[in-house]
Amino acid sequence: MADEALFLLLHNEMVSGVYKSAEQGEVENGRCITKLENMGFRVGQGLIERFTKDTARFKDELDIMKFICKDFWTTVFKKQIDNLRTNHQGIYVLQDNKFRLLTQMSAGKQYLEHASKYLAFTCGLIRGGLSNLGIKSIVTAEVSSMPACKFQVMIQKL
Amino acid sequence: MCQVYLWNYPLYIRSVPTENELQFHYMLHTSLDVVDEKISAMGKALVDQRELYLGLLYPTEDYKVYGYVTNSKVKFVMVVDSSNTALRDNEIRSMFRKLHSSYTDVMCNPFYTPGDRIQSRAFDSMVTAMMIQVC
Numbered sequence: 001m002a003d004e005a006l007f008l009l010l011h012n013e014m015v016s017g018v019y020k021s022a023e024q025g026e027v028e029n030g031r032c033i034t035k036l037e038n039m040g041f042r043v044g045q046g047l048i049e050r051f052t053k054d055t056a057r058f059k060d061e062l063d064i065m066k067f068i069c070k071d072f073w074t075t076v077f078k079k080q081i082d083n084l085r086t087n088h089q090g091i092y093v094l095q096d097n098k099f100r101l102l103t104q105m106s107a108g109k110q111y112l113e114h115a116s117k118y119l120a121f122t123c124g125l126i127r128g129g130l131s132n133l134g135i136k137s138i139v140t141a142e143v144s145s146m147p148a149c150k151f152q153v154m155i156q157k158l
Numbered sequence: 159m160c161q162v163y164l165w166n167y168p169l170y171i172r173s174v175p176t177e178n179e180l181q182f183h184y185m186l187h188t189s190l191d192v193v194d195e196k197i198s199a200m201g202k203a204l205v206d207q208r209e210l211y212l213g214l215l216y217p218t219e220d221y222k223v224y225g226y227v228t229n230s231k232v233k234f235v236m237v238v239d240s241s242n243t244a245l246r247d248n249e250i251r252s253m254f255r256k257l258h259s260s261y262t263d264v265m266c267n268p269f270y271t272p273g274d275r276i277q278s279r280a281f282d283s284m285v286t287a288m289m290i291q292v293c
Contacts, residue, residue, distance in 0.1 A: 046266040052229035053262055057210060132230045132272075 004078055004100075011101060014039070015117050033120045040124020041131070048129035051075065061155065064133055065092050072129060077101075090155035094126075095148070102147035115143040119151075126151060169232075170276040174289050186235050189215050189223045193233055196225070210258070211251050226254040232261065238292070245292065253288055260284045 018032050051072060058064045069081035073096075083095040101118050105111050119141035127139045136156045143149045173182050192215045212225040217240060226234040234257050238245055264270055264278050 042268070042272075045272055046268075049228075049230055049262050049265040053258060055229065057227075058229060134231045 007076075008101065008104070011118075011121060012104075014121070019117070033116065036117070036120035037124035037127070040121040041128035042124075043121075044125040044128025044130075045132045047076070047125070048072070048132045052133070058133070061090075061135065062086070064130070064135065065094075065153070068126065068129060069094060076125070090157065092153040092155070094151040094153065096151075097148045099147050099149045102143070102149060105146055107146050109145060111146065112143060115146065115149070116141070119143070119149060123151065126153060130155075169274075170281070172282075172285050172289070182237060185218070185221065185223060185237055189225060189235050189237075190233065192216055192223075193225045193227060193235070197227060211254055213247065224250050224254070226258065228258060228261075234258065234261075242292070253292075256284065256288065 015036065018035055022032050052067075055067070055071075058067065065084060065086070069084050073079065073081050077096075077100040079096075079098070079100070081094045082097045083093075085093045085095070101122065102115060105114075105118075123139040123141050127137055130137045130139075130153070138154045138156065140152050140154075141149055142152065171183070171186075173179055193212065196212050196215070210226055210228055212227060215223045215225045215235075217223070220240060221237050222240045224236045224238070226236075228234075234254055236250065236253070238250075260281050261276075264276055264281050265272065267278070270276075270278070
């Protein structure tokens with residue numbers, strides 16, 4: 001994994017790059033989030049392929065989610081997910097109390113409206129990882145107060 | 159002879175020798191059912207057999223079929239001549255691991271779209287090297 005500072009800088013640049021191209025009319029305005037999410041999706045697919053190369057086979061869905069919360073998160077964001085909750089019917093809530101990509105911004109509610117830009121890539125990362133492990137899902141993120149955030153994973157049964 | 163599958167859809171097929179290729183294909187496709195069977199059996203029986211390598215799938219008169227499934231549900235199947243006694247379980251396992259790490263490299267290539275046929279030169283040459291070593 002690249003040095004974490006590099007990842008943060010690249011991610012910031014990516015977000016502003018996509019939004020800049022939207023301003024110039026190359027990308028439709030509402031499509032920015034989708035574009036970032038798709039980038040994350042492909043990266044997630046590749047990453048999970050590499051990370052799971054030497055692990056034992058997963059037992060079930062929960063086992064996979066635990067892997068995402070622990071190993072995957074630690075490698076990408078240098079910390080584990082703080083809280084994982086599930087209703088055992090395909091909804092998982094991953095809570096990170098100090099999400100790396102938001103720590104650079106002032107804590108509190110000032111930049112709350114911009115938070116979603118910086119979470120789209122990560123949503124895609126989770127979705128891509130899960131899809132490569134054979135789970136179709138919808139991932140949404142929600143921030144009530146920076147830098148804590150919650151990712152909700154809704155698993156779609158085939 | 160080896161093959162990479164993603165959810166029963168072939169991503170890559172290579173065989174030496176090239177005659178009788180159809181027979182090989184037939185064998186590979188039949189073996190997929192055995193792979194599925196092994197995986198679903200693993201979920202039920204609480205035996206801690208959670209290795210990615212599945213071992214010998216089934217022997218026929220002239221050939222042995224081996225299988226390997228990654229966590230991302232990509233299936234690798236290999237058919238070897240059963241007269242080839244130099245190939246033990248351990249050698250087969252390390253061959254599969256090599257195949258797997260090459261596949262990982264292909265997957266992490268940004269110009270490769272997941273689910274497409276594998277057309278990577280690096281992957282090709284790795285498989286060729288492996289086959290020369292065996293034959």
